[in-house]
Amino acid sequence: MRARAGGIAALVLGAVIWSAAPVSAAPAEGxxxxxxxxxxxxxxxxxxxxxRLRSARDLDAPPAASTPPAASAAGGRQAAPGTGEEVRVAPLPAPGAAAAAPALAASDPTPWTGGGLISTTAGKVFFQNAGGGTFACSATVANxxxxxxxxxxxHCVVDAGTGEVYRNWVFIPGYANGDRPHGTFTASSxxxxxxxxxxxxxxxxxxxFARLAPLxxxxxxxxxxAQGIAFNAATGREVHSFGYGGSAAEGNGxxxxxxxGVExxxxxxxxxTMWGIDCVQTGGSSGGAFLADFDAxxxxxxxxxxISVSAGSSEYHPVLGNEALDLYRQAGAA
Structure with a gap:
C-alpha cells in the first residue's frame, strides 16, 4: 500500500510478457x-x-482509479460492490494455540506481541513479476x-494495468525476522x-484469494x-488491522x-465504497487483515x-460484498 497519498509514486511492475505464465480461466462470471x-x-x-526473501521489495499499492474508464467517459458513477444478506464463517482455532494477550488500541502501527490466532494466521506473501522483480505483501488465512x-x-496477485498474474507466489504464515515457523506454502490457484x-x-x-497447496x-x-470471514457485514464499527509494513518504524517488513479504531x-x-481507520501501515502491509469482532x-x-490504499492519516479496505462472496466460494471449492 502507499505510505501517504501522493507520497510514493506508483510502482511499475514491468510489462515484459512471461512466456511460461500459467493458463487462466474464468470458472464463474466476474x-x-x-x-x-x-x-x-x-x-x-x-x-x-x-x-531472495531479504531482497524482495515491499509492494506499494498503485493509485486507486476513482471510476472505471467507461463511467468516467460517460460522466456517470460506478456501481458499488454488491451487498446482500450477511454471510459469516467462524474462525478455525490453531492446533494447540496459546491465548492472546489483551489487544491495546493503536492509531499508529505498533508491534504485535499478543500471540494468539493472528500470530499464526497472518503472514507474508512473496512473488515475482514478469520482469523478474521480487516483491512482498501481507495475507491472512481465511476459514x-x-x-x-x-x-x-x-494488487498482490495481478497487475491491473496488464492483467499479468504474478508467479512464484508463496505464503509464509507467522513470518518473523526471516523465520518460517510453519513452513512455506505455495499457491495452487x-x-x-x-x-x-x-x-x-x-x-x-x-x-x-489464494488457494495454497498442502505442505x-x-x-x-x-x-x-484460520480467521473467520464475513461478507455484507455491518460497517462503522471497531476493527483491527494487521500487516508487515516496510518502514523502519514498522520493523522493515x-x-x-x-x-x-472505529472505521x-x-x-x-x-x-x-471503502472504509478505513486513522492509521497508516506502509508498503508491504498491502493485503493484510482488517478484522471485526476481534477477540483479545x-x-x-x-x-x-x-489493507488496500491509504490517504493522509487513513488506511482503507474494500468491503467484502457479493462479488467477494462469489470469489470466496469459487476459491473455497478449488
Missing amino acids: VQRTTIGAAERATALRFWTDA ADNKSLVLTAG LFHLDQYVATAGNANYDLA DGRSLGDTVG ERLNHCS YPDAGREGS GSGGGYLVGD
Whole structure:
C-alpha cells in the first residue's frame, strides 16, 4: 500500500510478457482463476531462498482509479460492490494455540506481541513479476471448506494495468525476522475479480484469494488455524488491522504490526465504497487483515477486508460484498 497519498509514486511492475505464465480461466462470471501446477510450485519453493526473501521489495499499492474508464467517459458513477444478506464463517482455532494477550488500541502501527490466532494466521506473501522483480505483501488465512485459503489484495496477485498474474507466489504464515515457523506454502490457484482489471485497478475491487497447496500432507488451516470471514457485514464499527509494513518504524517488513479504531467511509475518492481507520501501515502491509469482532483472548476475529490504499492519516479496505462472496466460494471449492 502507499505510505501517504501522493507520497510514493506508483510502482511499475514491468510489462515484459512471461512466456511460461500459467493458463487462466474464468470458472464463474466476474471471477478469474489462475491454476499453478506441481512443477511450478516446486520451482517456487526452490526460488525463495533466504537471500531472495531479504531482497524482495515491499509492494506499494498503485493509485486507486476513482471510476472505471467507461463511467468516467460517460460522466456517470460506478456501481458499488454488491451487498446482500450477511454471510459469516467462524474462525478455525490453531492446533494447540496459546491465548492472546489483551489487544491495546493503536492509531499508529505498533508491534504485535499478543500471540494468539493472528500470530499464526497472518503472514507474508512473496512473488515475482514478469520482469523478474521480487516483491512482498501481507495475507491472512481465511476459514473455508478446503482449509487452504488466504485473503490478500488484488494488487498482490495481478497487475491491473496488464492483467499479468504474478508467479512464484508463496505464503509464509507467522513470518518473523526471516523465520518460517510453519513452513512455506505455495499457491495452487490464484483468484481475483474481473472488475479489478477491467477498471484498471479500482480499489473497491482490490481483493484476491489464494488457494495454497498442502505442505507435508497437511492443509494450511490444519497447520495454523484460520480467521473467520464475513461478507455484507455491518460497517462503522471497531476493527483491527494487521500487516508487515516496510518502514523502519514498522520493523522493515520483518514483524507483524497492529492498528485499531472505529472505521469510517472513504469520503476523499469519488465513487469509493471503502472504509478505513486513522492509521497508516506502509508498503508491504498491502493485503493484510482488517478484522471485526476481534477477540483479545484468542487472537481471532472475522475478516471484513484487506489493507488496500491509504490517504493522509487513513488506511482503507474494500468491503467484502457479493462479488467477494462469489470469489470466496469459487476459491473455497478449488
